[in-house]
Amino acid sequence: MKRREFAAGAALLTLLGACSSADKVYIAVAAPLSGDQAVQGEYMLKAVQLAVDEVNKKGGIKGKTVEIVTGDDQAKPLDATSVARKLASTDGVYGVIGHFNSGCSIPASSIYSQSNLVMITPGSTNPTLTEQGLKNIYRIVGRDDQQGSVDGDFALKKLKALRIAILHDKTPYGQGLAAFFRDTVEKGGAEVVFFEGITRGDKDFRAVLTKIKTIDPDLLFYGGVFVEAGLVVSQARELGIDARFMSGDGTKDQSFVELVGKTTGDIYVSGPAQINNKAFVDAYRTKFNNEAPGPFGPYAYDAARILLAAMEKAPKLTREAVAEEVRKIKVFPGLAGPIAFDDKGDVVKAPFDIYVIKGGVFVPYRA
Known part of the structure; x- marks a missing residue:
């Protein structure tokens, strides 16, 4: 080819x-x-x-x-x-x-x-x-309104978050996900104590993180991709911010794990539900020098x-x-099961999971 x-x-x-x-x-x-x-x-x-x-x-x-x-x-x-x-x-x-x-x-x-x-x-x-x-x-x-709801419910019900700081990268994806997450947690009774955008491509977020530190939230949510997410987590830990960290599927990349290094505790990242795709993974690894496929x-x-x-x-x-x-x-045999589109072009079924980092890789969260 x-x-x-x-x-x-x-x-x-x-x-x-x-x-x-x-x-x-x-x-x-x-x-x-x-x-x-x-x-x-x-x-x-x-x-x-x-x-x-x-x-x-x-x-x-x-x-x-x-x-x-x-x-x-x-x-x-x-x-x-x-x-x-x-x-x-x-x-x-x-x-x-x-x-x-x-x-x-x-x-x-x-x-x-x-x-x-x-x-x-x-x-x-x-x-x-x-x-x-x-x-x-x-x-x-799936869509960010679906994912934001999943993330918000997890923050409320599993993490019992009460005071939440939210950062986003001002992009349609990052800001949109952050807004849907905010709506869900506020409806659930949590207080959003900080909501602000950063600039994608910047490398130093210590100024905004210092402001967040004075507010002392129990959860920091980030809407954006793995590049800035890794820097946000690393710099937050350097500043002594011990709030749990949560983000969406744009962060679920192995490069994020490498960016945060050993500071992988209390990190929760949502993403498309894990697929039972052994045949695909095996074929991918065979073709591409044993490389694992991305999320x-x-x-x-x-x-x-x-x-x-x-x-x-x-x-x-x-x-x-x-x-x-x-x-x-109407029904296409996808790796995660049958795929069907609605009139808008969205998939009818699009489950999300929450992931944590164990052994240097993302694995589904299990309570």
């Missing part, structure tokens, strides 16, 4: 011509393939590669070899729209797996919708994405399988026909 790649700000090179081949068809992966969240993009890409390789071994799609076109959005909304425009204008691309970040998926989605191009995201959880009423836009994971790898794999199945089933290979086949899906 071949991969053709272009950066958001770079020229498309020979991609436009390459995608008109009579014996090949293309799907796209749009994700952060460089920058501080590149690890998530690479996880996505490898999972999609696995799905594509499996299809090609069986003869491809309608006798045509499937190849992957990649677009690097660097987790930046402006780059995501540039990637989306290039993919939408590229003949021979029948669907997009991505983007990863909600802040990228939301602006890119309107471009894909206008071009009759299916977009299936394995990681974007902000509700706005599917509340826009756009056609051909789907997600495999959103299974969802990228399922997203690719759905797109490829729709392409094969379409009576003729056009974007409109492929989109129609995705819309017809």
